[in-house]
Amino acid sequence: MAEYIGQPGQGAALEDKQKIERPRRYKVMLLNDDYTTMEFVVEVLQGIFRRSEEEAMAIMLNVHKNGMGVAGVYVKSIAETKVVQVHKLAQSMEYPLRCTMERE
Numbered sequence: 001m002a003e004y005i006g007q008p009g010q011g012a013a014l015e016d017k018q019k020i021e022r023p024r025r026y027k028v029m030l031l032n033d034d035y036t037t038m039e040f041v042v043e044v045l046q047g048i049f050r051r052s053e054e055e056a057m058a059i060m061l062n063v064h065k066n067g068m069g070v071a072g073v074y075v076k077s078i079a080e081t082k083v084v085q086v087h088k089l090a091q092s093m094e095y096p097l098r099c100t101m102e103r104e
């Protein structure tokens, strides 16, 4: 419950007795495969993860070399939406691109 302290009219301060926790964040990961084109992965990173062309290229190459990598970090509902968007777009193009999320 929030309560006001201080004198009325003197710029009352708001004190919140509930502990406010920072929402948990989730890493959305892209996984490498042998079939999805590099161009498509860059498009996904630009279109869904709002990365610049340079960032998208660097992330894609990191995933290509190391097997997986972080596309972005979000609160849970946004991360879940991104995973669904990636899979829908990849399926529509018949690419096997996989995307997962894990708690930061």
Ligand code: TYC
Binding pocket: 030, 031, 032, 033, 034, 035, 036, 037, 038, 041, 060, 061, 063, 064, 097
């Ligand atoms: N390894 C793919 C290729 O050589 C490119 C690729 C990169 C695929 C990242 C998926 O998450 C991925 N065409």
